[in-house]
Amino acid sequence: MLLMMSCEETSDPEVIIPMITLESSNTTSAVGSTISITVEIADFPSDFFAVSMRISFDSNRLTISADQSDWIGSVWSSSAIGFLEVESGLVYVSITQIAGTSDVSDDGTVLTFDLTAEQIGVASLDLIQSHLVFYDVDGAEITMSDLEIEGASITIE
Numbered sequence: 001m002l003l004m005m006s007c008e009e010t011s012d013p014e015v016i017i018p019m020i021t022l023e024s025s026n027t028t029s030a031v032g033s034t035i036s037i038t039v040e041i042a043d044f045p046s047d048f049f050a051v052s053m054r055i056s057f058d059s060n061r062l063t064i065s066a067d068q069s070d071w072i073g074s075v076w077s078s079s080a081i082g083f084l085e086v087e088s089g090l091v092y093v094s095i096t097q098i099a100g101t102s103d104v105s106d107d108g109t110v111l112t113f114d115l116t117a118e119q120i121g122v123a124s125l126d127l128i129q130s131h132l133v134f135y136d137v138d139g140a141e142i143t144m145s146d147l148e149i150e151g152a153s154i155t156i157e
Contacts, residue, residue, distance in 0.1 A: 038109050052093070
C-alpha cells in the first residue's frame with residue numbers, strides 16, 4: 001500500500017482591515033482657496049445605522065463654516081439626517097439613517113465639507129479615534145479593534 005501526502009503550504013486568507021480616511025481635493029493650495037474634504041469608509045466588517053465623530057483641524061491655517069450644503073455623503077439614504085458643528089478647531093458630526101431605512105452597507109463617502117486656506121504652512125486634519133463611534137440599528141455601539149484611521153495634510157502656499 002502506497003500512501004502519498006502533500007505538504008504543500010496553504011496561505012492564510014488575506015486579512016482585510018476596515019479603513020476610514022480623510023481625503024483632500026488638493027494637497028497643495030493657495031491662501032484664500034477652497035478645499036473639499038471627504039471622509040471615506042472601506043471594508044467595514046458590519047453594517048451600521050449611525051455615526052458620531054470629531055475631526056480636529058488647524059484653525060490657524062484653515063477655516064470651516066458650519067453652513068455646509070449637501071454635506072451628508074453617498075453611503076447614506078436620501079432621508080438620513082445629520083448634525084455638523086464647528087468650534088475651536090473641531091468639527092462635530094453625527095449622522096443617522098431614519099427609522100424604516102436600511103443600514104449602511106457599502107464603501108464610500110460618509111460626508112464632505114469645504115474649508116478655506118487662510119495662512120501659509122502645513123495644516124492637518126485628523127479623526128479623533130476616541131470620539132469615532134458607529135452604531136447599529138438598535139443604537140448599540142459597534143466595536144472595531146482593527147480600524148485604520150488616516151488623516152489629511154494640506155500645504156498652503
